[in-house]
Amino acid sequence: MLAVERRQSIIELLRESGSVTVSDLSRRFAVSEETIRRDLTKMESNGLLSKTYGGAFINAGMHREVPVALRSHVQVEAKHMIGALAAECVRNGDTVFLDASTTAIHIAEHLCEKKNLIVITNALKVAEALAAAGSVKVICTGGTLRPSSLTTVGKAAEEAVSTYFADKAFICCDGVHRTHGVTDANEREAEVRKQMMHQAESSILVADATKFDVTSFVHIADLSDFDLMITDCELSEEWRVALEAHDLGFRCGKSCGDASSVGAADVSRAEKEIQDAG
Numbered sequence: 001m002l003a004v005e006r007r008q009s010i011i012e013l014l015r016e017s018g019s020v021t022v023s024d025l026s027r028r029f030a031v032s033e034e035t036i037r038r039d040l041t042k043m044e045s046n047g048l049l050s051k052t053y054g055g056a057f058i059n060a061g062m063h064r065e066v067p068v069a070l071r072s073h074v075q076v077e078a079k080h081m082i083g084a085l086a087a088e089c090v091r092n093g094d095t096v097f098l099d100a101s102t103t104a105i106h107i108a109e110h111l112c113e114k115k116n117l118i119v120i121t122n123a124l125k126v127a128e129a130l131a132a133a134g135s136v137k138v139i140c141t142g143g144t145l146r147p148s149s150l151t152t153v154g155k156a157a158e159e160a161v162s163t164y165f166a167d168k169a170f171i172c173c174d175g176v177h178r179t180h181g182v183t184d185a186n187e188r189e190a191e192v193r194k195q196m197m198h199q200a201e202s203s204i205l206v207a208d209a210t211k212f213d214v215t216s217f218v219h220i221a222d223l224s225d226f227d228l229m230i231t232d233c234e235l236s237e238e239w240r241v242a243l244e245a246h247d248l249g250f251r252c253g254k255s256c257g258d259a260s261s262v263g264a265a266d267v268s269r270a271e272k273e274i275q276d277a278g
Contacts, residue, residue, distance in 0.1 A: 078232035100151035101172030153188035169200035175214035
């Protein structure tokens with residue numbers, strides 16, 4: 001098979017499944033993994049896909065979902081920064097909902113040193129990140145396992161969340177849009193996130209820069225339903241105006257500047273209310 005034919009076949013596989021791995025492609029086409037990596041690099045340079053450690057995914061489609069094994073290698077620095085900022089909002093003794101996102105894994109890693117903390121999650125990777133934290137109690141929701149994301153969803157997961165109340169819910173998403181609000185690629189994950197927000201005193205939106213001006217498949221909440229937004233990058237003037245219109249404070253990390261920045265409403269309202277609630 002010629003390289004151009006192999007790359008066309010890779011595109012067809014991406015259209016079917018949304019993502020591919022280097023190892024699977026190597027076996028499928030009987031070529032070395034290095035050859036596949038060169039193919040993916042060439043295809044990324046042509047704007048056909050997004051390459052990540054161990055594979056690639058295609059960005060098109062509102063209901064596109066990327067397996068956690070690939071997502072965990074995307075925007076790592078940004079998610080780490082968001083995790084650190086999110087952990088600053090959590091006090092010792094808090095009860096916290098963490099959703100089924102790779103950003104939540106980074107938040108969990110920054111919570112390991114907290115004392116007398118309870119974390120409720122439907123993500124196995126989040127529970128794993130907190131397993132060695134001696135002062136953190138982890139409650140897993142149960143429910144139907146999604147192998148691609150290593151999360152639990154469905155009626156059992158939603159009912160489990162509904163039995164608890166928390167100080168804060170950290171909610172990630174696939175898209176944040178000024179008009180369409182906060183959206184997700186998976187209906188069942190969105191329902192669990194909605195329930196977490198309903199059961200929390202404060203809801204905090206966590207989203208890296210790639211999520212902005214994106215609309216995904218199913219609506220989770222409006223921007224006005226959140227008490228604070230945490231992101232890694234400086235916001236445009238249009239977004240600052242939009243968040244002010246929704247009375248939504250925000251915190252930004254350092255990836256697009258020399259120091260973290262905050263929205264005008266952040267310290268004066270949202271962050272103070274969140275800490276007081278804790």
